[in-house]
Amino acid sequence: MRSIIALALMAACGPACAALNIFACTPEWGSLAQELGGDKASVYTATTALQDPHHIEARPSLIARARRADLVVCTGAELEIGWLPLVLTQSGNPKIQAGQPGYFEAAAAARLIEIPARVDRAMGDVHAAGNPHLHLDPGNVARVAQALAARMSTLDAQDASTYSGRELAFQARWRESTVRWEREAAPLKDLPLVVYHKDLSYLIAWLGMRTVGSLEPKPGLPPSAAHLAELLAVLKRTPARAVVRAAYNDPRAADWLAGEARLPSVLLPYTVGGTAGAKDLFGLYDDTIARLLAAVQ
Amino acid sequence: MIRKWMCFTAFAMAVPQAHAQNAFNPSISLILQGTAARSSQDPANYQITGFAPSGGEVAPVPRSFSLGESELIVSANIDPYFRGQLTAALTPENEVEVEEAFFQTLGLGKGFTLKGGRFLSGIGYQNEIHQHAWDFQDASLAYKAFLGGRLNDDGVQLRWLAPTELFLEFGAELGRGRSFPSAESSANGVGAWSLFAHAGGDLGTSTAWRAGLSYLQAMPEDRAFEDVDSLGNPVTQSFTGTSKLWIADFVLKWAPDGNATVTNFKLQGEYFRRDESGSLTYDDGTALNGAYASRQSGWYLQGVYQFMPRWRAGLRYDRLDHGSVDNAIVTGGMGPGAADFGPLMTAYNPTRSTVMLDWSPSEFSRLRLQLASDKSRVDVTDNQVLLQYIFSLGAHGAHRF
Numbered sequence: 001m002r003s004i005i006a007l008a009l010m011a012a013c014g015p016a017c018a019a020l021n022i023f024a025c026t027p028e029w030g031s032l033a034q035e036l037g038g039d040k041a042s043v044y045t046a047t048t049a050l051q052d053p054h055h056i057e058a059r060p061s062l063i064a065r066a067r068r069a070d071l072v073v074c075t076g077a078e079l080e081i082g083w084l085p086l087v088l089t090q091s092g093n094p095k096i097q098a099g100q101p102g103y104f105e106a107a108a109a110a111r112l113i114e115i116p117a118r119v120d121r122a123m124g125d126v127h128a129a130g131n132p133h134l135h136l137d138p139g140n141v142a143r144v145a146q147a148l149a150a151r152m153s154t155l156d157a158q159d160a161s162t163y164s165g166r167e168l169a170f171q172a173r174w175r176e177s178t179v180r181w182e183r184e185a186a187p188l189k190d191l192p193l194v195v196y197h198k199d200l201s202y203l204i205a206w207l208g209m210r211t212v213g214s215l216e217p218k219p220g221l222p223p224s225a226a227h228l229a230e231l232l233a234v235l236k237r238t239p240a241r242a243v244v245r246a247a248y249n250d251p252r253a254a255d256w257l258a259g260e261a262r263l264p265s266v267l268l269p270y271t272v273g274g275t276a277g278a279k280d281l282f283g284l285y286d287d288t289i290a291r292l293l294a295a296v297q
Numbered sequence: 298m299i300r301k302w303m304c305f306t307a308f309a310m311a312v313p314q315a316h317a318q319n320a321f322n323p324s325i326s327l328i329l330q331g332t333a334a335r336s337s338q339d340p341a342n343y344q345i346t347g348f349a350p351s352g353g354e355v356a357p358v359p360r361s362f363s364l365g366e367s368e369l370i371v372s373a374n375i376d377p378y379f380r381g382q383l384t385a386a387l388t389p390e391n392e393v394e395v396e397e398a399f400f401q402t403l404g405l406g407k408g409f410t411l412k413g414g415r416f417l418s419g420i421g422y423q424n425e426i427h428q429h430a431w432d433f434q435d436a437s438l439a440y441k442a443f444l445g446g447r448l449n450d451d452g453v454q455l456r457w458l459a460p461t462e463l464f465l466e467f468g469a470e471l472g473r474g475r476s477f478p479s480a481e482s483s484a485n486g487v488g489a490w491s492l493f494a495h496a497g498g499d500l501g502t503s504t505a506w507r508a509g510l511s512y513l514q515a516m517p518e519d520r521a522f523e524d525v526d527s528l529g530n531p532v533t534q535s536f537t538g539t540s541k542l543w544i545a546d547f548v549l550k551w552a553p554d555g556n557a558t559v560t561n562f563k564l565q566g567e568y569f570r571r572d573e574s575g576s577l578t579y580d581d582g583t584a585l586n587g588a589y590a591s592r593q594s595g596w597y598l599q600g601v602y603q604f605m606p607r608w609r610a611g612l613r614y615d616r617l618d619h620g621s622v623d624n625a626i627v628t629g630g631m632g633p634g635a636a637d638f639g640p641l642m643t644a645y646n647p648t649r650s651t652v653m654l655d656w657s658p659s660e661f662s663r664l665r666l667q668l669a670s671d672k673s674r675v676d677v678t679d680n681q682v683l684l685q686y687i688f689s690l691g692a693h694g695a696h697r698f
Binding site: 051061064068089090093098221248 | 380403458459499550693696
């Protein structure tokens with residue numbers, strides 16, 4: 001009898017009164033949280049793949065959503081430093097403040113690269129903790145998934161078995177896919193690329209590709225005419241095979257350089273939702289590799 | 298605060314011992330500002346005709362080169378329950394001014410946040426935005442005339458955020474009333490109080506908005522200013538009574554797909570209405586006292602467009618309406634006439650048009666050219682041109698919407 005009532009309640013509830021209300025800063029963590037939470041989690045993603053994750057504003061809608069969140073899932077490593085602190089302090093929600101169980105940073109579970117030995121703004125907008133675009137390394141996604149599932153179980157002990165079960169299933173699928181991606185991407189090894197920003201560093205490191213240059217003169221500074229001319233000269237000496245950019249980057253500089261250097265200009269989804277194919281984390285990796293392969297074949 | 302915590306915990310992983318103590322240092326940022334200006338009228342004799350002098354720093358920047366206020370912002374979480382912040386301005390006159398020094402709760406829950414100390418009031422829209430983040434070098438005429446530039450009283454503020462998808466926030470403040478429209482006094486109790494409500498949300502992914510309604514009530518006692526009568530003899534005028542200010546504000550921000558890096562647009566406007574009633578004392582050696590009531594208003598509308606990365610252009614229009622002033626000293630025939638109340642009773646509607654162009658080499662630096670045609674003074678046009686720099690050093694700031 002009791003189980004029938006519980007079932008009826010669940011059917012009446014829907015996702016609106018799911019056990020865990022999750023506020024994800026970026027689409028990759030929103031997608032992962034949904035993957036792990038299933039119907040036990042109601043996930044709100046604060047930004048889209050078409051928005052530069054460094055330049056988000058503490059919009060009223062984000063503050064309103066954070067007010068009701070049980071768990072905030074963000075990247076950390078100062079990626080969200082320009083807006084998240086304001087959203088948290090204005091939310092009036094003690095559960096999601098830094099240091100509380102309801103505050104989760106992916107960077108704390110991941111392995112970061114490009115940690116600067118010295119920090120100085122003359123180097124551009126560098127992140128003292130290391131490169132925050134860490135979700136394009138499948139190893140990091142697996143590490144974050146493990147830590148996130150554990151955190152969700154802590155916050156919602158009742159559904160802990162759901163989260164750990166879904167995490168196991170996700171990890172198995174992810175491992176299998178990673179092996180496949182590495183096999184498919186074998187031709188990309190040593191591929192020289194021109195990037196827009198250092199937001200593809202993890203992908204490049206994972207697949208053994210190389211960076212010849214970057215459209216940004218320094219991290220966080222928009223491409224300038226002088227720098228693009230310099231880059232073109234560099235490409236004459238050290239040729240690249242493609243100019244790659246994320247879905248949120250301005251296409252003009254990338255397309256101009258690609259045209260001048262006679263290289264394919266490749267748009268990569270960067271995160272979930274960046275292209276039609278990047279529907280979830282699996283699609284993100286599938287589509288990224290397919291686009292790189294298509295460009296160089 | 299959080300950013301510091303994030304920065305240093307991660308940094309401590311890389312450099313395990315060396316920074317263990319520094320990790321608890323608050324996050325510190327420093328703003329450097331300055332201007333080079335020319336104007337056709339001397340900023341030293343600036344006044345907004347028809348409106349009681351607010352006593353605030355409302356005059357345009359001095360002519361020639363001049364240092365702006367250097368702001369030092371220090372903030373951190375105090376413990377799991379509170380966060381604290383100090384904003385100190387080192388003025389070009391070699392003084393230190395405490396603009397903000399407050400604590401704020403982190404753990405009240407249910408959407409409540411309590412703030413105490415000195416802080417930028419939550420009324421209006423621009424009031425809570427730090428000067429270095431303004432889109433024009435100076436405040437709008439309405440802020441200058443009705444709030445002396447901005448309101449940062451000593452007191453407490455309670456905010457409540459509704460648990461709704463639509464952003465709905467309500468706030469109340471109690472303060473000592475240390476500055477205009479109040480007057481510093483030694484009385485017990487509350488000198489000024491305010492209420493405000495904000496609503497906001499998104500319209501699709503490209504547009505976000507916020508609108509608000511605020512009310513400020515002050516009970517100034519002997520709010521005085523020095524003036525001269527129609528013959529040039531010095532007089533002191535002082536107001537005692539009740540000052541009620543209503544502000545309606547809105548801001549709308551647009552960026553293609555919500556990505557503001559290449560182009561974006563911001564439209565912002567506020568309307569002020571003030572009713573004052575009480576008594577006015579006119580003292581040119583012998584003090585006269587009579588009933589006084591006024592109803593005045595003002596508004597501004599401004600738009601700022603980023604037309605390519607690094608470059609923004611902006612346009613602002615300001616207008617104040619003198620409205621009605623009822624002065625029993627004049628109407629009752631006690632002696633002085635309307636001409637003896639220059640600043641208060643000249644029926645004049647000040648206006649100003651401003652354009653600006655700014656260039657931001659990075660997130661941390663900005664250079665601005667601003668031109669204005671300022672008709673704050675009756676029958677005089679002040680043409681102003683200025684170059685401004687704003688640099689921010691240290692911790693990465695987070696700016697309010």
